[in-house]
Amino acid sequence: MQLRYRFRLYPNGPQQAALARAFGCARVVFNDALRIRKDAHEAGKPYPKIGDLSKQVITEAKKAPERTWLGEVSAVVLQQSLRDLDTAYSNFFASLKGTRKGPKIAEPRFKSKRDQRQSVRFTANARWSITAGGYLRLPKIGEVRVKWSRTLPSTPATVTVLKDAAGRYFCSFVVETAPGTLPPVAPEVGIDLDLGHFAVLSDGTKIDSPRFLRRAEKRLKRVQQALSRKAKGSKNKEKARLRVARTHARVADARREFHHQLSTKLIRENQAIAVEDLAVKGLARTRLAKSVHDAGWSQFVTMLEYKASRYGRTLVRIGRFEPTSQVCSACGVKDGPKPLHVREWTCQACGTVLDRDINAAVNIGRAAGLAVTACRAQVRPVPVPAQRGEAGTHRDGQPTVVGITSL
């Protein structure tokens, strides 16, 4: 299976200039080819083959005085840019025909100098390499310092170098890895996405976003407000925009890290996991929308999915079925919808005290055919008075951060 690895790059001044040139040339070649493609389409002519295009927008173009600077950049980078355009078009056509899974793909658009994200790709032909000293050697750019935060399982053929909105540089590799193995374990678990928590497990565990992530999110809100107060076109506005981009990047990183740790933990500890396949589009119109997007649920589920297939675990996405809050997870009796503020109720049929979130998580696991067991907090005999907020809530009302053991 293929996995993507991303590392931070620290190019020095001249290297940054060389990268800026590469981004620019890749963009120009892409746009020139796109222009030819659009013109051909309007004239009702067939799309020129990639070889002809490459001759036209690279080889021939270099001879023109206004394009000689294309020669300052590795030819592979330019070729790759054309290939990217080709891929963008075939994805677009496949999406039109409906032969491609996933969301609709838009027609390729011209790239702008002001695009927030710029990238170039080096293939094996480009003779890029990782030096003995751990630098990334890129043709016509030099040896760039890399922070290797993980070990690459094998030598990748291709490297993509990119610069994000926050002005940070990264290199990204797609690596082929053999599936690993984890010793089999017994537990199977259902996970419910919830308003008040990041996720609730059928075993009664309630998981919240970690404090550092919530702090970063608060800070993001603050810098965004500051940005909106700055005068249009001012220097301060530009500074504030960069501050927002940096904070945004920090939040996204923190969130990804949290998703990685939690998904790894869940995959380690459970043989099978069931999640609800949320139609996020349908939710977008409800008040759940913000929390769904903020929680990055789909990023998290994607991680669960590839880690499950990598380590021989089972991930079941269940379609939207009858509302999970309407069925008692103890006896299976359906007793109708309950308003959102009802967090806990007693089943009229069997007398079990049910926690809304845990009940939902158990039902999700059951619907996926898993042997989920509701232990903690879920099943309680009636005579015990329900204690307010016992599961996952501190005395000050702050949700609990479930400790993630080192992975």
Ligand SMILES: [Zn+2]
């Ligand atoms: Zn019941």
